[in-house]
Amino acid sequence: xxxxxxxxxxxxxxxxxxxxxxxxxxxxxxxxxxxxxxxxxxxxxxxxxxxxxxxxxxxxxxxxxxxxxxxxxxxxxxxxxxxxxxxxxxxxxxxxxxxxxxxxxxxxxxxxxxxxxxxxxxxxxxxxxxxxxxxxxxxxxxxxxxxxxxxxxxxxxxxxxxxxxxxxxxxxxxxxxxxxxxxxxxxxxxxxxxxxxxxxxxxxxxxxxxxxxxxxxxxxxxxxxxxxxxxxxxxxxxxxxxxxxxxxxxxxxxxxxxxxxxxxxxxxxxxxxxxxxxxxxxxxxxxxxxxxxxxxxxxxxxxxxxxxxxxxxxxxxxxxxxxxxxxxxxxxxxxxxxxxxxxxxxxxxxxxxxxxxxxxxxxxxxxxxxxxxxxxxxxxxxxxxxxxxxxxxxxxxxxxxxxxxxxxxxxxxxxxxxxxxxxxxxxxxxxxxxxxxxxxxxxxxxxxxxxxxxxxxxxxxxxxxxxxxxxxxxxx
Ligand SMILES: CC(C)[C@H](C(=O)O)[C@@H](O)C(=O)O
Ligand code: SF4
Numbered sequence: 438x439x440x441x442x443x444x445x446x447x448x449x450x451x452x453x454x455x456x457x458x459x460x461x462x463x464x465x466x467x468x469x470x471x472x473x474x475x476x477x478x479x480x481x482x483x484x485x486x487x488x489x490x491x492x493x494x495x496x497x498x499x500x501x502x503x504x505x506x507x508x509x510x511x512x513x514x515x516x517x518x519x520x521x522x523x524x525x526x527x528x529x530x531x532x533x534x535x536x537x538x539x540x541x542x543x544x545x546x547x548x549x550x551x552x553x554x555x556x557x558x559x560x561x562x563x564x565x566x567x568x569x570x571x572x573x574x575x576x577x578x579x580x581x582x583x584x585x586x587x588x589x590x591x592x593x594x595x596x597x598x599x600x601x602x603x604x605x606x607x608x609x610x611x612x613x614x615x616x617x618x619x620x621x622x623x624x625x626x627x628x629x630x631x632x633x634x635x636x637x638x639x640x641x642x643x644x645x646x647x648x649x650x651x652x653x654x655x656x657x658x659x660x661x662x663x664x665x666x667x668x669x670x671x672x673x674x675x676x677x678x679x680x681x682x683x684x685x686x687x688x689x690x691x692x693x694x695x696x697x698x699x700x701x702x703x704x705x706x707x708x709x710x711x712x713x714x715x716x717x718x719x720x721x722x723x724x725x726x727x728x729x730x731x732x733x734x735x736x737x738x739x740x741x742x743x744x745x746x747x748x749x750x751x752x753x754x755x756x757x758x759x760x761x762x763x764x765x766x767x768x769x770x771x772x773x774x775x776x777x778x779x780x781x782x783x784x785x786x787x788x789x790x791x792x793x794x795x796x797x798x799x800x801x802x803x804x805x806x807x808x809x810x811x812x813x814x815x816x817x818x819x820x821x822x823x824x825x826x827x828x829x830x831x832x833x834x835x836x837x838x839x840x841x842x843x844x845x846x847x848x849x850x851x852x853x854x855x856x857x858x859x860x861x862x863x864x865x866x867x868x869x870x871x872x873x874x875x876x877x878x879x880x881x882x883x884x885x886x887x888x889x890x891x892x893x894x895x896x897x898x899x900x901x902x903x904x905x906x907x908x909x910x911x912x913x
Pocket of ligand 1: 476477569570571572585853
């Protein structure tokens, strides 16, 4: 019987949210949580206004500003760029008009939408979570089905709390074994994308499984799920377990008391059945992963830090050769050059991939008692105001500023060129963000995707560096 076939985590959450399935398999899904930011919501609210419709479930919706805001003290005096200012002002008007809960810019809880969802307990296991933003996949780390939607879908969810979706295929990426010293969740996900490519997950929802994924804390799982979108997947997820439940417990919007126990009982039924069948399976041995760095302009163009810049002459075909030549030219690289020889101008530790307290602790542990190299601009941008407070309570800001890092306010910052934090043409940046397309961090900017540990090592060395040469000092 079809009903009794073994099911995946994705199958279970999907089935739980189907309102109606159409003959072609497309389903109307109930959406539990809708996160809203200033970039993709203006036309959606405008659509409601024109149609005279209210927001169906303001209580399931929450809005925050993150992309267009400054991350220095100028955020207190207003946004100067007219386009950025318009987006933020428009959101602030819309949340009032439509009664949507809003976390204002100067509220301590403000931050990157994908950081504050889990932090506030708004993103919970078993939920369907959407946001007009591709990195909504981050929330899949909670054991939720979380994916990005377009502006017209934002309007649909605001109006109906439902969404039309074609079913995705199931893919499992199993990472067994133990991660070597110096490697983190970021290296796992860069290694995965290096292996399967940016189209490797197309049409699939990826469940990340295996010993090395289980061993990750929630921050690490969020880093991995965050970048599943860079592998082409519709979403990424990790089955909820005790690590998840411990993380959720006590968060502001999480269920409390008996309701929490009941929720855990249900969440515990969600992991994929042992004999569930996946449409696609990929296996990695964590022990073979090394600290990774991207050298090209696509997240699949990664290599261990010990590698050299590839030679287009050795490309398997003409198309790839031309592509490599273009990348090397844009990135200012010479074939055969050691990656550790590449001098960096800027180091950016932040973004919804790597701006949580765990990331900042790693950076501070490595930076402690050391100095940022001359001529390098290094910045740490916490993912939320609460993370910033926590880091300050732990004295991490002092360690970092004494080492020469800038200590900033929460926001998307230099992850994308939509606010004052931008690279200038030709600048080379070791960045903990998730995208390295041409111009992503500012026109002409050159991005190397790395972990927070590797970014810190690059800041201290003044060039891309192997974090295994920069282990924390003075630790026992
Ligand atoms: C601005 C927003 C729509 C965009 C996204 O969807 O991901 C941004 O967050 C990004 O990371 O490129
Ligand atoms: S931090 Fe970067 S990837 Fe994340 S939502 Fe902001 S712009 Fe997008």
